[in-house]
Amino acid sequence: MxxxxxxxxxxxxxxxxxxxxxxxxxxxxxxxSAASLQIKKxxxxxxxxxxxxxxxxxxxxxxxxxxLPIARQVTAxxxxxxxxxxxxxxxGRLRIGLPDDHSQDTLAQIIAEFAQSHPSVELxxxxxxxxxFPGLLANGxxxxxxxxxxxxxxxxxxxxxxxxxxxxxxxxDLLSREVLPVALFDRDCWWRDAxxxxxxxxxxxxxxxxxxxxxxGITAAVDAGVAVALLGSGAINEKMTALGPxxxxxxxxxxxxxxxxxxxxxxxxxxxxAAIQHAFAxxxxxxxxxxxxxx
Numbered sequence: 001m002x003x004x005x006x007x008x009x010x011x012x013x014x015x016x017x018x019x020x021x022x023x024x025x026x027x028x029x030x031x032x033s034a035a036s037l038q039i040k041k042x043x044x045x046x047x048x049x050x051x052x053x054x055x056x057x058x059x060x061x062x063x064x065x066x067x068l069p070i071a072r073q074v075t076a077x078x079x080x081x082x083x084x085x086x087x088x089x090x091x092g093r094l095r096i097g098l099p100d101d102h103s104q105d106t107l108a109q110i111i112a113e114f115a116q117s118h119p120s121v122e123l124x125x126x127x128x129x130x131x132x133f134p135g136l137l138a139n140g141x142x143x144x145x146x147x148x149x150x151x152x153x154x155x156x157x158x159x160x161x162x163x164x165x166x167x168x169x170x171x172x173d174l175l176s177r178e179v180l181p182v183a184l185f186d187r188d189c190w191w192r193d194a195x196x197x198x199x200x201x202x203x204x205x206x207x208x209x210x211x212x213x214x215x216x217g218i219t220a221a222v223d224a225g226v227a228v229a230l231l232g233s234g235a236i237n238e239k240m241t242a243l244g245p246x247x248x249x250x251x252x253x254x255x256x257x258x259x260x261x262x263x264x265x266x267x268x269x270x271x272x273x274a275a276i277q278h279a280f281a282x283x284x285x286x287x288x289x290x291x292x293x294x295x
Contacts, residue, residue, distance in 0.1 A: 004045065009071040009075055010071075011024065015039060055238065079116075090118040092120075095143045097146070097147065099133075111123065137261075144272065159276065159280040162233055164253060165232075165243070174225070181206075187213050219235050257280075
C-alpha cells in the first residue's frame, strides 16, 4: 500500500510556497535535482501531477491545491509532537547575529524551530550587515553570528560555500549596450569590492544605475532587466542567465558562510550552534565543505 512520506510533503510545501523548484529546494536545504526527484516520487505515489510547469516557475494543479492544506496540517502536527516529546530544560539568553539576506529563509526557520523547542531560552536576534558582525562579536554584543566572508580564518567555521557569479535577465540583452548597466550593493562589503575590481579588469565601460542594501533588491533589478549584478548561485532563478568567460566576465570568488561564537560557552549556545551546523550539513552540493564542526 502506498503511503505519504512527510519528507516529501515538506518538499511539496516549499515548492508550492515559493512557486519554484530552485527557491523551494534552497528553503529546505536541498539541491534542485533532489527536490525535483522528491516531487516526482510524490506525484507517482498519488498517480497525478501536483504542479504545472511554465516559464515563470510552477503553479499548483487542482490535486496540488487539495493536498497543500492537508500537507501543512500533517507536518505541523508532526513538528508539534516532536517538540513536545523532546523538550528539555535549556534556559538562558542568547544574542544571535544573522545577515539580512539570509534572515528571511533558512536561518530564520532554524531560529524559529529552536525557539519553539526551547521556550525557556530568551533569544535576541539582530539582522545586520555581515561586515559588522566581527566587531559585535569582539566587543561582546553577540554570543553567536552567521555571516559571509571571502576567506575564512578557520575552515571549521564554514557552513556553506556559494559561488558568486555575474547574472543577467534571460529576456533582456544588456551586453549589446555600449555602457553596461550594473547593480551593486550600496554598503561596505567585499562583494561590492569584488564586483568593482572585476569591472575595472574587464576594461569595459559601465555605469552603476541601481544600488540596494539587500540581495532581494539586487535580484529584483536583475529580474527586471535593469542591470547585471554579482550574486551568489543561490539567487539564480528561471528569469536569469549566468555570465562567464564566454561573455567576457571573469570567474568570481567563492563566498563562505561561517558560524562564529564569542564569550563563555553555554548549553544553549552549543545547542543552537549544533542545530545550525546540522541543517547546513544536510545540504548536498559541490561547494559543500568536507566537514562542518553576504556580505
